[in-house]
Amino acid sequence: MTTNHLISEIKKKQSFLCIGLDVDLDKIPQHLLQKEDPIFEFNKEIIDATHHLCVAYKPNTAFYEAYGLKGWRALEKTINYLNENHPNIFTIADAKRGDIGNTSTMYAKAFFEDLQFDSVTVAPYMGKDSVEPFLAFEDKHTIMLALTSNIGAFDFQTLSVNNQELYKEVLEVSKTWTNSENLMYVVGATKAEFLAEIRQIVPDSFLLVPGVGAQGGNLQDVCKYGMNDTVGLLINSSRGIIYASNKEDFATAAAHKAQDLQQQMAVELNDCF
Amino acid sequence: MTTNHLISEIKKKQSFLCIGLDVDLDKIPQHLLQKEDPIFEFNKEIIDATHHLCVAYKPNTAFYEAYGLKGWRALEKTINYLNENHPNIFTIADAKRGDIGNTSTMYAKAFFEDLQFDSVTVAPYMGKDSVEPFLAFEDKHTIMLALTSNIGAFDFQTLSVNNQELYKEVLEVSKTWTNSENLMYVVGATKAEFLAEIRQIVPDSFLLVPGVGAQGGNLQDVCKYGMNDTVGLLINSSRGIIYASNKEDFATAAAHKAQDLQQQMAVELNDCF
Numbered sequence: 089m090t091t092n093h094l095i096s097e098i099k100k101k102q103s104f105l106c107i108g109l110d111v112d113l114d115k116i117p118q119h120l121l122q123k124e125d126p127i128f129e130f131n132k133e134i135i136d137a138t139h140h141l142c143v144a145y146k147p148n149t150a151f152y153e154a155y156g157l158k159g160w161r162a163l164e165k166t167i168n169y170l171n172e173n174h175p176n177i178f179t180i181a182d183a184k185r186g187d188i189g190n191t192s193t194m195y196a197k198a199f200f201e202d203l204q205f206d207s208v209t210v211a212p213y214m215g216k217d218s219v220e221p222f223l224a225f226e227d228k229h230t231i232m233l234a235l236t237s238n239i240g241a242f243d244f245q246t247l248s249v250n251n252q253e254l255y256k257e258v259l260e261v262s263k264t265w266t267n268s269e270n271l272m273y274v275v276g277a278t279k280a281e282f283l284a285e286i287r288q289i290v291p292d293s294f295l296l297v298p299g300v301g302a303q304g305g306n307l308q309d310v311c312k313y314g315m316n317d318t319v320g321l322l323i324n325s326s327r328g329i330i331y332a333s334n335k336e337d338f339a340t341a342a343a344h345k346a347q348d349l350q351q352q353m354a355v356e357l358n359d360c361f
Numbered sequence: 362m363t364t365n366h367l368i369s370e371i372k373k374k375q376s377f378l379c380i381g382l383d384v385d386l387d388k389i390p391q392h393l394l395q396k397e398d399p400i401f402e403f404n405k406e407i408i409d410a411t412h413h414l415c416v417a418y419k420p421n422t423a424f425y426e427a428y429g430l431k432g433w434r435a436l437e438k439t440i441n442y443l444n445e446n447h448p449n450i451f452t453i454a455d456a457k458r459g460d461i462g463n464t465s466t467m468y469a470k471a472f473f474e475d476l477q478f479d480s481v482t483v484a485p486y487m488g489k490d491s492v493e494p495f496l497a498f499e500d501k502h503t504i505m506l507a508l509t510s511n512i513g514a515f516d517f518q519t520l521s522v523n524n525q526e527l528y529k530e531v532l533e534v535s536k537t538w539t540n541s542e543n544l545m546y547v548v549g550a551t552k553a554e555f556l557a558e559i560r561q562i563v564p565d566s567f568l569l570v571p572g573v574g575a576q577g578g579n580l581q582d583v584c585k586y587g588m589n590d591t592v593g594l595l596i597n598s599s600r601g602i603i604y605a606s607n608k609e610d611f612a613t614a615a616a617h618k619a620q621d622l623q624q625q626m627a628v629e630l631n632d633c634f
């Protein structure tokens with residue numbers, strides 16, 4: 089999917105919501121556990137109930153790998169279901185991969201070719217030749233960790249290098265990489281005021297913002313500091329939406345939570361389009 | 362597996378060789394492609410021919426994920442084959458994972474509980490709460506990237522923070538984490554002279570050293586600068602061993618290459634035990 093396609097979907101749906109599909113069998117409604125593939129059934133019902141309210145879905149691979157082969161199969165069924173039924177929805181494999189050159193190419197093939205995701209998240213620690221193999225894929229997007237929303241973000245990401253924080257150095261340097269126009273960045277919402285400085289470095293890039301809701305971030309602040317003239321934001325909510333209820337009404341409850349966020353986003357979009 | 366168990370295996374086999382099982386279907390012998398599971402068949406023959414010459418195997422998950430469900434199944438069969446037939450061999454899932462707390466726990470479950478690897482590689486960028494969930498598993502080992510063997514290592518890892526290179530800061534800080542005794546570190550062999558300084562920071566930790574052979578590192582230099590009084594080294598070779606031949610004799614050819622390295626290692630071990 090091209091960036092322009094994503095932007096037009098945001099306009100049409102009046103939403104820049106991404107829903108995180110982080111399926112934990114200990115948290116989903118009990119009645120689903122009797123199904124042949126509880127993880128996929130859960131995702132399918134969530135997608136059926138919320139697809140008109142969001143522009144992206146983001147399964148985090150950890151939650152699938154934890155269930156081994158069954159989990160990987162559920163991930164495959166989920167992305168296939170999305171691509172067949174909702175081809176206008178942007179899909180993110182939240183995998184945080186990164187390895188040396190030829191190995192990163194294998195990861196890129198896994199997510200872009202085998203599973204056919206539109207994008208994948210990557211970690212920057214191993215530098216340019218660990219990320220460029222992902223950037224080589226046309227109309228695919230590589231979402232690199234810059235400033236994450238966890239407390240450990242302050243261990244290394246905010247240390248000073250070359251007179252600026254490491255995450256800013258990561259942003260600056262990544263702009264020089266081949267096909268850097270295919271980069272987006274992860275920026276946690278718990279530090280919304282940092283977004284103003286980040287926007288000075290990457291004014292045009294899309295930012296994937298986790299941490300609104302469960303992790304304490306505020307939608308209005310994120311928009312105030314992070315929105316650009318083509319929106320430039322995908323705001324992710326996982327637990328706050330998908331675990332709104334653990335009863336049979338879970339999908340309806342998820343849709344209500346998603347709608348709350350979509351309506352707040354529509355207000356913010358008035359200032360943009 | 363405990364660290365003492367690993368050390369006693371090194372003594373017994375006179376080897377600290379780790380063999381990387383990075384299976385690329387474009388590189389393996391053509392006759393294997395007719396088998397039902399070419400990836401597993403390749404690994405099985407390599408393991409059968411080399412298990413007496415090495416103390417560890419390290420499948421890199423990228424090479425399995427690239428083949429989707431079939432690949433993940435081959436990874437599962439490979440680790441099961443190792444655990445059933447060679448329980449004294451140390452197994453490393455080279456996955457370079459890392460995510461926020463509860464999500465890292467899911468990754469730890471994937472590799473330590475579901476697949477039953479002895480260890481997994483992780484990336485440090487997200488800090489303490491992204492790594493500690495792995496460290497919580499008893500008799501399991503978390504091998505954190507410090508200084509990698511690719512050219513991109515110089516993009517961020519060697520930048521100066523707090524008056525030292527970032528990778529040294531990563532080493533220092535990680536020593537303060539809960540259960541840090543379960544940490545090992547990835548240190549590329551292409552910068553063997555850096556090992557002397559690394560040993561000052563983590564004198565007792567095991568270092569997993571890729572980059573000997575194909576990537577230009579030298580075994581003698583690595584031992585000179587990196588060995589401690591319980592060896593403290595696992596030296597990995599992947600392509601240099603497993604792709605020694607792409608004919609029907611590939612497993613024998615791999616064993617010859619592994620034996621070359623094992624014999625050099627036995628000489629180095631004379632200085633240690």
